[in-house]
Amino acid sequence: MAEQGVAQVWRRIRAMYRIEGNKCETCGTHFFPPRPVCPECRRKGKLENYTFKGLGSIYTFSIVRQAPDDFKRQMPYVVAQVELDEGTRLTTQIVNVDPEDVEIGMRVRACFRKIKEFGHSGIIVYGYKFEPVMKVTGHKQ
C-alpha cells in the first residue's frame, strides 16, 4: 500500500536531521529552512548549503497543555522560537527540561528526536528538537 506523505518527509530529511539550511555568500545571511533566493541580494546573491551548529538561545516560548492526538503522550510540553547563534530563528520543541524551568534567553542545543508517527504501521518521522546545554565534566572554555 502506498503511504501518504512519504515523499514529503523524505525530501526534508537533511534539513530535519542536521538543521541543514543555506547561507548567502554575498551578504552572509543564514536561512533555515533553506531559501531558493536571498531576499536582500536577489540575483546578486550566492546561496550555499550550510549545516547549522545547533546552538542557540530561547527567544520566546509557550507551554502546550492541550495537544493534538499525536502529542498527547508528551503533555505538557514546550514549543519555542530558538534564535540560532548564526542569527536565524526556528520553531521547535524543547525537551529534557521541566516546562516551569524554561526561560527566555536559556542556552539550548539541538538533539535528535522522534517528531511523529504515521500511525502504528506508517513511517516514523525524526528530526531536531532542542534541549538545555548539558554539563560536560572536564570541559575547558
Next chain:
Amino acid sequence: MVGIVGYGVYVPRYRIKTTDIAEVWGDTSGRIGKGLGVFEKSVPGPDEDVATISVEAARNAIKRSQIDPKDIGALYVGSESHPYAVKPTGTIVAEAIGCTHDMTCADFEFACKAGTAAMQVTMGLVLSKMIKIGLAIGSDTAQGRPGDALEYSAAAGGAAFLIGMKNPLATIEETVSFTTDTPDFWRREGEDFPSHGARFTGEPAYFRHVGEGAKSLFKKTKTTVDDYDYFIFHMPNGKFPIAMGKQLGVPAEKLEDSLVVRQIGNTYSGSAMIGLARILDIAKPGSKIFMVAYGSGAGSDAFSITVEDAIEERRGQVPTVDDYIERKTYVDYATYAKFRRKIKALG
C-alpha cells in the same frame, strides 16, 4: 593497531525507582530492588527510541574523536528494540551524523551483545583495510512485561564506538566469543514483551557463557586476572556481574567502577558498552581492561583493551557516563506507563 578512536554514550533523562515499581505490584518491603542490585532505571521519553539514542551516542563519539564522519566506511546498530521490524535503524543514524552515502550499513541482533558483535565486525573490516573507520553502536529501549521480574531492570541507553587504526585512545589486543543454542530469553515476532526461562537464565546461560568467554580470552592472551586493572561483565542486574567476578577470582574493586546497572538498570545492547565507556572516562593511560558482553540465546564476546595516552586529550569534549547518570528526573509509575505505551487507549 586496531582500537577505539572515539566513543560516546546516551542515557535518557527519566528514572523510575525500583521501589516504586514494586509498590504497584504489592511489595512495600524494598527487597526486590536490593536483591537485584538495581535501585533505579532509565526510562526513555515518549519521543525517544533506539534511532534517537543511537544518534545522540554517535554524535558524542564523533565529537570526541574529531574524525570526519565521511571517513566512516561501515555503520552497524546492535539492538533488540529497533523501531522498525523492516527498515534499518543504521540508515537513519548515518544520515543524521553526516556520513557519506558510499558506505555499508546494517542492523545487528543478538539480544544484549549485538553492539559488541558490531565492534568485532568493524574491527575485522578495519584490520583487513576494507574501511578506514567503523562505527559500532549498542542501543536499546528494553521492555519488561508489567509485573514481570524484567520490569525492574529493563532500561534504555546506548553507546557508540568508533573503531579505527589512527591514534586510538585505547587499543583492542584481542577478542574471542563463545556461542551455543541456549533458549534462556526470547521474543517472537509481533510480541510486545520478551519471555524468559526464569531460573534457566543464570547457571546454564549467563554464567556459563560469560565464564567460558573469559577463560578463553585469558588463555588466548596468556594473561590472568592480575594483569588487568578493570573488569566489565554484562549487567542484566547488579547481582550477576558480581557473582561472575567472584567465580573468576576478580577483586571487587576492579569491577566496582563498571556497575552502572545500579543507577540506570540493564540497557541491554548498551549495558557492557556503557560500562566500558565509564571505565574509559576514568582510566589512566596504560590501564588494562577486560570486558565480557553477554547476549541471550546465547553467546559472549570478550575483549582485552589497553588505554593509550591519547585518551587524556579526548576528555572534556562530550558528557561522560556520570554526567548522563546525574542528569535525571524521577517519574512515577503512571508517567512511566504513559511514556512506555503501557496505556493502550492512548495508542
